[in-house]
Amino acid sequence: MKEGDIRFAKLLVLVCGLVPLALLVWDQAHHRLGANPQNFVILTTGMMTLIFLTLTMAVTPVRKVFGLNWVIQLRRMLGLYAFFYGCLHFLCFYSLDRAFSIFSTLHEIVVRKYIWFGMTALLVMVPLAITSTNAMIKRLGGKRWRTLHRLAYVAAIAGAIHFYMQVKADVRLPLVFVAVLSVLFGYRALDYLRNRKPAPAAAAN
Amino acid sequence: MLRDENKILSREVTAPSVYFNRRNFIRAGILAASAAATGIAYRKLNPVGTGAGPAVHTATIADVQKFAVTTTNNNSGFTANEPETSFDDIAHYNNFYEFSTDKEEVAVKAANFKTDGWMVSVEGLVNKPKVFALDDILKIAPPEERVYRMRCVEGWSMVIPWVGFSLSKLLSGVEPLSSAKYIAFQTLLDSARMPGQNSKVLNWPYVEGLRMDEAMHPLTILASGIYGRVLPAQDGAPIRMVIPWKYGFKGIKSILKIKLVADQPRTTWSDYAPNEYGFYANVNPHVDHPRWSQATEQRIGESGRRPTLMFNGYEEQVGHLYAGMDLRKNF
Numbered sequence: 001m002k003e004g005d006i007r008f009a010k011l012l013v014l015v016c017g018l019v020p021l022a023l024l025v026w027d028q029a030h031h032r033l034g035a036n037p038q039n040f041v042i043l044t045t046g047m048m049t050l051i052f053l054t055l056t057m058a059v060t061p062v063r064k065v066f067g068l069n070w071v072i073q074l075r076r077m078l079g080l081y082a083f084f085y086g087c088l089h090f091l092c093f094y095s096l097d098r099a100f101s102i103f104s105t106l107h108e109i110v111v112r113k114y115i116w117f118g119m120t121a122l123l124v125m126v127p128l129a130i131t132s133t134n135a136m137i138k139r140l141g142g143k144r145w146r147t148l149h150r151l152a153y154v155a156a157i158a159g160a161i162h163f164y165m166q167v168k169a170d171v172r173l174p175l176v177f178v179a180v181l182s183v184l185f186g187y188r189a190l191d192y193l194r195n196r197k198p199a200p201a202a203a204a205n
Numbered sequence: 206m207l208r209d210e211n212k213i214l215s216r217e218v219t220a221p222s223v224y225f226n227r228r229n230f231i232r233a234g235i236l237a238a239s240a241a242a243t244g245i246a247y248r249k250l251n252p253v254g255t256g257a258g259p260a261v262h263t264a265t266i267a268d269v270q271k272f273a274v275t276t277t278n279n280n281s282g283f284t285a286n287e288p289e290t291s292f293d294d295i296a297h298y299n300n301f302y303e304f305s306t307d308k309e310e311v312a313v314k315a316a317n318f319k320t321d322g323w324m325v326s327v328e329g330l331v332n333k334p335k336v337f338a339l340d341d342i343l344k345i346a347p348p349e350e351r352v353y354r355m356r357c358v359e360g361w362s363m364v365i366p367w368v369g370f371s372l373s374k375l376l377s378g379v380e381p382l383s384s385a386k387y388i389a390f391q392t393l394l395d396s397a398r399m400p401g402q403n404s405k406v407l408n409w410p411y412v413e414g415l416r417m418d419e420a421m422h423p424l425t426i427l428a429s430g431i432y433g434r435v436l437p438a439q440d441g442a443p444i445r446m447v448i449p450w451k452y453g454f455k456g457i458k459s460i461l462k463i464k465l466v467a468d469q470p471r472t473t474w475s476d477y478a479p480n481e482y483g484f485y486a487n488v489n490p491h492v493d494h495p496r497w498s499q500a501t502e503q504r505i506g507e508s509g510r511r512p513t514l515m516f517n518g519y520e521e522q523v524g525h526l527y528a529g530m531d532l533r534k535n536f
Contacts, residue, residue: 008232012239019243027253034253034309035298035505036361044251099501099510114496166496168359169477170306170406 001070013074017081020048021088038096045089049121050163050177052082053156054184061187076132079152083125086159090122114165121158124151156181258297258312263435266368271350282424282449282522284352290363292432294505299439300357301458302407303392303399311439314400318438320459325444329389329464332380339443343429345378346370350433351426353449355456356488356517358474361503367447368430373421381417381465388420389413389470390446391462399459407473413457414470414484415448418526424449424519427460450519452486483536487527488517492536 001009024044027033033040059075062068098105109115128149130136137145160181164174219227274286297312304314323339348368356362376388394410396402402409419425428447429436436442441458448455454474464470474482481495490500490513501510516523527535 012236015236015240016243019240020247023244023247032253035294036308036503038503039361040251040253047250097503097510104498108498111493111498112496169302170404 006070006073009070009074010077013077013081017052017077020044021085038092042089042092042097045085045092046118046163048085049082049089050156050159052078052085053121053152053159054177054180056082056152057156057181057184061184061191064191065187079125080129080132082155083129086122086125090118114162117158117162117165121155121162124155124158128152128155153185253309258309259316261292261296261312261437261439263430263437265434266348266430269348269350269368269430269433280521282353282519283349285354285364285518287352287354287364288506289352289366290505295363295365295431296437296439298505300359300453301401301439301441303401303409303411303459304439305401306404306406312437315438318398318442320438320443323443325460325463327375327379327463329466330382330385331465332382333378335379342375342427342444346374348430349426351424351428351447351449353424353447354514354517355447355449355453356502356513358452358454358482358486358494358499360497360499360501361505362511362513363505365447366432367426367428368433368436369426369428369447371423372425372427372446373423375427375463376420376465379465384467385465386417387466387469388415388417389462389464389466390415390457390460391464392457393459393461408476410461411457411473412470413446413455413472415446415455416469416526417465419448419523422523422526424522450488450516450523452482452488454482455486485527485532485535487532487536488513489515489532489536491515492533 024033024041028037028041031037056075056078059071059078063071094100094105098108109119128151131140131145131148140148160174160177163177164171167174272281272284274284298308299311299315300308301311301315304311304318320339324336325339325342326334326336328334347370349370351367351369353365353367354362355365390413392411393399394402396409415425426447427444428441429444431437431440436445441456444460445458446456446460455472469484472482472484474486475484488499493499499513502513504511514520
């Protein structure tokens with residue numbers, strides 16, 4: 001793909017990623033977020049975080065399966081969107097659910113297991129966002145950078161567990177995320193095993 | 206003179222400026238289409254933003270007795286002196302897993318629910334067991350308006366003007382035996398009419414229970430309406446329980462059977478997760494749900510959060526029922 005086309009693809013991701021936020025703001029302005037808008041906003045921003053984490057995880061499998069090498073260039077923006085919506089999700093929890101109380105927010109973070117997983121996902125994304133620039137990739141060196149960015153797996157898994165744990169009884173939607181992530185991780189595991197150099201034959205006993 | 210048919214004349218070649226404009230034009234189109242597709246996908250997954258749910262029209266209930274807010278009635282707890290939640294919110298934000306686990310979807314799935322020929326069986330440890338036609342139950346006592354706070358275990362609350370009467374009036378008519386210590390309720394089991402029952406998310410039919418003294422308390426009502434109108438299906442038509450000092454899930458909906466029993470009956474949510482939902486399920490800001498805080502609540506229609514009150518603000522009326530009980534153990 002040409003440089004210009006890549007830039008256009010990035011623009012597409014940038015614009016589409018903002019659509020859910022725009023609709024959320026629009027609906028809120030028109031009082032169309034249902035009876036419990038606070039809950040709806042928290043849930044939706046969390047869902048967007050998981051969707052973007054899943055899309056980020058899908059980049060490498062899609063690239064290899066379909067031979068679309070250029071999609072790798074969209075990964076940074078997808079990952080940053082996951083972080084962006086994750087931050088919004090946390091800010092909504094702090095402002096709407098905890099009524100701007102720092103004490104009560106900290107208390108909930110310490111006490112609630114499902115929030116441990118959510119915070120893990122969010123905190124893990126902080127160094128990934130910071131080191132997402134080209135300059136940082138250069139500074140860290142490709143290999144170290146790649147190792148660090150494996151933390152994205154942790155964020156995705158922790159995020160899905162966080163969602164699963166706070167659902168009251170109907171866990172079908174969280175399980176959809178778990179299923180999709182499992183397929184993506186399964187592909188990577190297979191890919192890793194395939195590419196590994198054959199182990200030296202074990203000595204016969 | 207022959208002309209080479211395949212030769213493209215220079216005047217037919219698109220000028221570079223036009224070509225690039227066209228490309229920009231196509232790109233703008235792709236951009237707009239992608240954004241629109243994203244928006245449509247978002248709307249499909251999140252239908253709430255498309256506007257209010259289905260319109261709800263039910264008949265008016267005649268001669269509902271209302272209690273003015275007076276000191277006496279505040280003491281009875283019959284009329285909460287707080288702004289009532291809108292009819293629209295009460296009729297479009299429902300936890301009723303028999304129809305859907307999505308609170309905004311229940312009204313849609315319940316829209317065609319019919320209650321014709323509804324019968325309620327009152328049985329078990331009573332002198333006069335009876336199968337009531339719905340109309341006969343509604344004739345047991347004149348309809349009263351009870352404006353109650355309703356606190357959901359999930360952390361949100363409403364103020365609902367119910368129409369109903371104290372359950373004690375029905376119970377005294379069937380003459381409970383002294384061996385009756387508890388009362389067990391059961392919802393309709395019919396997956397054709399209640400599509401949510403096709404999924405095994407809970408163990409159907411929904412069952413609930415109360416201790417006899419809780420059931421006989423004047424605040425405990427059988428409700429058949431809200432806002433002076435017949436109860437919409439999504440709110441538990443044709444008849445449901447309301448126990449205002451307990452979490453909402455204790456208020457079993459669309460009741461088919463009421464049975465007086467000697468032992469504590471099993472209850473659906475407690476069956477599902479015994480460490481999270483107890484038999485008593487009294488509203489208690491000091492005893493958290495294992496996964497979330499119960500100290501505050503989101504009152505539907507308000508912006509900030511309210512502190513949750515002990516026994517949902519009915520401590521004066523019902524606190525004595527639990528004197529000496531460890532409410533952390535008996536949550």
